[in-house]
Amino acid sequence: MTPGKTPETLRSARWFAPDDLRSFGHRSRIMQMGYAPEDWAGRPIIAILNTWSDINPCHAHFKQRVEDVKRGVLQAGGFPIELPAISLAEQYVKPTTMLYRNLLAMDVEELIRSHPVDGVVLMGGCDKTTPALLMGATSAGLPAIYLPAGAMLRGNWKGKVLGSGSDAWKYWDERRAGTITDADWLDMQGGIARSHGTCMTMGTASTMTAIAEAIGMTLPGASSIPAPDSNHMRMSAECGRRIVEMVWEDLTPAQIQTRGAFLNAIAVAMAMGCSTNAIIHVIAQARRAGQDIGLDDFEAASRVVPVLANVRPSGDTYLMEDFFYAGGLPGLLSRIRGHLDLGALTVTGRTLGETIEGAAIYNDDVIRPLDNPVYAEGALAVLRGNLAPDGCVIKPSACDPRFLRHEGPALVFDDYPAMKAAIDDEALDVSPDHVLVLRNAGPQGGPGMPEWGMLPIPKKLVKQGVRDMVRLSDARMSGTSYGACILHVSPESHVGGPLALVRTGDRIRLDVAARRIDLVVPEAELARRRAAWTPPAPHYERGYGWMFTRHIRQAHEGCDFDFLETQFGAPVGEPSIF
Structure with a gap:
C-alpha cells in the first residue's frame, strides 16, 4: 500500500524536525528523559491513552497491558508514549460516571490535539470509557484504534454460576425476602467478581466494546476476549503494531465511522441483547462523527434483528466467557450478515465482510441461529x-x-x-x-x-x-x-x-x-x-457541574454537550499557537 504519510509529513515532525529554537527545546527535553534521536526521528509517535487507576477493577490489568501495547508499537517502528486519562470506575464514582463521560471525552480530545502524536491507542472498557474515548478520538481526528478491557471470569458461589450485576439484584431481593442468610450474602461478595475485567454479563461494558468492534474501531474479535486470557495480551501488542501502520496509511476514524458503520453497531446491539445505555452512547458517538443517527434507527433495527446471544440478563444461562468460546463477536456478525453493511471499513484496512470471512460458531445454544432466537425481536x-x-x-x-x-x-x-x-x-x-x-x-x-x-x-x-x-x-x-x-x-x-x-x-x-x-x-x-409547575433549583453554581447543566443535551440526543457537536468545528483541529 502506498503510504499516506512520509516521515517528513508526520504530525509529530512539527514538534521535533524544524531547525529552530522551539524545536530545540522539544528535542532537548525528550533527551532529558533518556531518549536519543534514533527513538523518535522519522518514526510515528503513538499516544497510548490509558484509563487505568488504583480504584478501577475493570482496568486493573491495564498497568501491564500498556507494556504489551508499547512492545507492539516498537516492533512496528513507532515510538510509544503513555498518557493517563481520567479513569471512570463505574462502581465508585458518584453520583454517576455518566456525569463525567463528556469530561473524559474532552480530556481525550485535548490530550491528542495538544501533544506531538501521530496516532492513538485507546485503552478502555468500563462502561462510559468506551464511548468517551471514541467520542474524543473522533473529534481529534487522528488515526485511532480501540483496545477493549475484556470481561472478567465467571462468578461462582456454592456451585452456582454468578453473573455480575444481574445476580446481585436477584439475590438482594432474596435477602430482603429472608430466603438467604447474611453469611450467604457475604460469601457471595467474594465469588461474584473473581478477576480483573469488566462485567461478564451483557452489561453496558460488553455492549459498548462489541459496538466499538461493530463500528470497525477494534481488531476483529477483540471485544470478546476475556481480560485474563493470554489472547488479550497478544491482542494488545497487535493494537500497537497496527496503529503504526494506520498512521502511515493515514487511516482515520472519519473513514471508518460512516452511517453504515453505526447501523452495523445498532444491529449488533439488538442481536447481543444489549444494554439500554447503548442508545445514548451510540447516538452521541455518531453525532461526533457527523452521522445522523437517532431513536428511529434503533426502532427500525429492533423490529427485524432478533436477540441471538444467550447471555444474561436477556439470556438465561451463559456469560461473556461462554460467548467467547462459542465464537465471539465474529461468529455473531456472521450470523446476522444479512443485516450488515459488509462494505464498511475497519481499522484493519479491510471491510467488515472481509474480517468475518470464515468466522465460525461452536455452540448454537450460546449464539443462537436465526430460526431459534432468544427473543424474536431486538433487545430494545x-x-x-x-x-x-x-x-x-x-x-x-x-x-x-x-x-x-x-x-x-x-x-x-x-x-x-x-x-x-x-x-x-x-x-x-x-x-x-x-x-x-x-x-x-x-x-x-x-x-x-x-x-x-x-x-x-x-x-x-x-x-x-x-x-x-x-x-x-x-x-x-x-x-x-x-x-x-x-x-x-x-x-x-x-x-x-x-x-x-x-x-x-x-x-x-x-x-x-x-x-x-x-x-x-x-x-x-x-x-x-x-x-x-415551577422548575427546581439547579444542582451546581460553579465548576464542571455548572457547565454540565447548561450544555447537556437530552437523552434522545445522546447527552453530549451542545458545544461539542460537529457544527462547532470539524475534526483534526490543531493548536492555534505553536
Missing part, C-alpha cells in the same frame, strides 16, 4: 406517547412478558432518597399492578442521569413473591439490570417534561407492541398542572 424497544414525546426505552427481552401490555396506577417519587425510604416500608400502599415512578433523575435532574431506573420492588411485595413490576423514570439503568423498566423518558422532568406532571394515582398505560407509553389524564388537567 423505543416508546413514545404523551409521557415521552421525545421517546423512552424498554428492554422487553429482559422483562416479564405479561408487562409488555399493562395499565396501572402511578406511585410517584420525586427523588431517590424518598423512593429508597418508602420502598422498605412494609406499610406502603402498593400493589403489583402499580407503576413505580421516579423523576428528577435525568441528565440535569440526577444530576448526570444515574442508573436508578431499576427501582427496587417494594419489600412488602418481595415477601409476597413479586419479582417484577412496571417502573418508569427519566433515569438510566445498568446494562446488567432487568425487569419491566421504562427508562430515558425525554424530555426529563427537571426541565418540565410531562413526567413532572404525573401524580400518585394517575393511570399509566403501556403497550410495547404499539410502542406507546401514555398518561391517562385529560389534556385540560395536564395543561392546568403544567401552568402551575
Whole structure:
C-alpha cells in the first residue's frame, strides 16, 4: 500500500524536525528523559491513552497491558508514549460516571490535539470509557484504534454460576425476602467478581466494546476476549503494531465511522441483547462523527434483528466467557450478515465482510441461529406517547412478558432518597399492578442521569413473591439490570417534561407492541398542572457541574454537550499557537 504519510509529513515532525529554537527545546527535553534521536526521528509517535487507576477493577490489568501495547508499537517502528486519562470506575464514582463521560471525552480530545502524536491507542472498557474515548478520538481526528478491557471470569458461589450485576439484584431481593442468610450474602461478595475485567454479563461494558468492534474501531474479535486470557495480551501488542501502520496509511476514524458503520453497531446491539445505555452512547458517538443517527434507527433495527446471544440478563444461562468460546463477536456478525453493511471499513484496512470471512460458531445454544432466537425481536424497544414525546426505552427481552401490555396506577417519587425510604416500608400502599415512578433523575435532574431506573420492588411485595413490576423514570439503568423498566423518558422532568406532571394515582398505560407509553389524564388537567409547575433549583453554581447543566443535551440526543457537536468545528483541529 502506498503510504499516506512520509516521515517528513508526520504530525509529530512539527514538534521535533524544524531547525529552530522551539524545536530545540522539544528535542532537548525528550533527551532529558533518556531518549536519543534514533527513538523518535522519522518514526510515528503513538499516544497510548490509558484509563487505568488504583480504584478501577475493570482496568486493573491495564498497568501491564500498556507494556504489551508499547512492545507492539516498537516492533512496528513507532515510538510509544503513555498518557493517563481520567479513569471512570463505574462502581465508585458518584453520583454517576455518566456525569463525567463528556469530561473524559474532552480530556481525550485535548490530550491528542495538544501533544506531538501521530496516532492513538485507546485503552478502555468500563462502561462510559468506551464511548468517551471514541467520542474524543473522533473529534481529534487522528488515526485511532480501540483496545477493549475484556470481561472478567465467571462468578461462582456454592456451585452456582454468578453473573455480575444481574445476580446481585436477584439475590438482594432474596435477602430482603429472608430466603438467604447474611453469611450467604457475604460469601457471595467474594465469588461474584473473581478477576480483573469488566462485567461478564451483557452489561453496558460488553455492549459498548462489541459496538466499538461493530463500528470497525477494534481488531476483529477483540471485544470478546476475556481480560485474563493470554489472547488479550497478544491482542494488545497487535493494537500497537497496527496503529503504526494506520498512521502511515493515514487511516482515520472519519473513514471508518460512516452511517453504515453505526447501523452495523445498532444491529449488533439488538442481536447481543444489549444494554439500554447503548442508545445514548451510540447516538452521541455518531453525532461526533457527523452521522445522523437517532431513536428511529434503533426502532427500525429492533423490529427485524432478533436477540441471538444467550447471555444474561436477556439470556438465561451463559456469560461473556461462554460467548467467547462459542465464537465471539465474529461468529455473531456472521450470523446476522444479512443485516450488515459488509462494505464498511475497519481499522484493519479491510471491510467488515472481509474480517468475518470464515468466522465460525461452536455452540448454537450460546449464539443462537436465526430460526431459534432468544427473543424474536431486538433487545430494545423505543416508546413514545404523551409521557415521552421525545421517546423512552424498554428492554422487553429482559422483562416479564405479561408487562409488555399493562395499565396501572402511578406511585410517584420525586427523588431517590424518598423512593429508597418508602420502598422498605412494609406499610406502603402498593400493589403489583402499580407503576413505580421516579423523576428528577435525568441528565440535569440526577444530576448526570444515574442508573436508578431499576427501582427496587417494594419489600412488602418481595415477601409476597413479586419479582417484577412496571417502573418508569427519566433515569438510566445498568446494562446488567432487568425487569419491566421504562427508562430515558425525554424530555426529563427537571426541565418540565410531562413526567413532572404525573401524580400518585394517575393511570399509566403501556403497550410495547404499539410502542406507546401514555398518561391517562385529560389534556385540560395536564395543561392546568403544567401552568402551575415551577422548575427546581439547579444542582451546581460553579465548576464542571455548572457547565454540565447548561450544555447537556437530552437523552434522545445522546447527552453530549451542545458545544461539542460537529457544527462547532470539524475534526483534526490543531493548536492555534505553536
